[in-house]
Amino acid sequence: MSLAHPVVVGDFGTSAGNIVVLFRAEEFRDYTGWALVSDGSAYRKFVLPDGTFPVATTIRAVFFDNADSDTERELFVLCRHISGIGRAPGNTTPFYNTYIYDLDRRWLYIARRGERVS
Numbered sequence: 063m064s065l066a067h068p069v070v071v072g073d074f075g076t077s078a079g080n081i082v083v084l085f086r087a088e089e090f091r092d093y094t095g096w097a098l099v100s101d102g103s104a105y106r107k108f109v110l111p112d113g114t115f116p117v118a119t120t121i122r123a124v125f126f127d128n129a130d131s132d133t134e135r136e137l138f139v140l141c142r143h144i145s146g147i148g149r150a151p152g153n154t155t156p157f158y159n160t161y162i163y164d165l166d167r168r169w170l171y172i173a174r175r176g177e178r179v180s
Contacts, residue, residue: 066093067121067139074126074135075099075165082124082137084110090118097137097165108165118144122158129162137163 066084074080077100084095095110123140130136139161144154 063087067124070124072126074137084121
């Protein structure tokens with residue numbers, strides 16, 4: 063396992079100073095991760111849901127903002143993908159998706175770019 067992105071500390075969900083660790087078994091492949099959520103003097107570990115991503119995935123940014131109707135911020139993971147299927151020239155045209163996750167006692171995958179967030 064190796065880090066898929068540098069570790070990020072931020073405020074999301076109901077607490078501040080949370081830690082996000084994203085990692086992968088192979089370079090450019092699917093990632094998984096943990097959120098270590100501050101709970102007073104300790105941290106609770108939440109596992110990011112597995113996702114199915116195109117062949118080559120690079121995480122470009124991890125940040126926090128409000129994406130839904132509640133007042134708490136969500137986790138955003140901006141990814142660059144190269145599928146290699148049906149893209150010319152050279153089958154290497156990149157495209158980008160932002161994956162949005164909500165933490166409400168467990169991780170909930172909200173949307174990726176192009177999907178409606180309500």
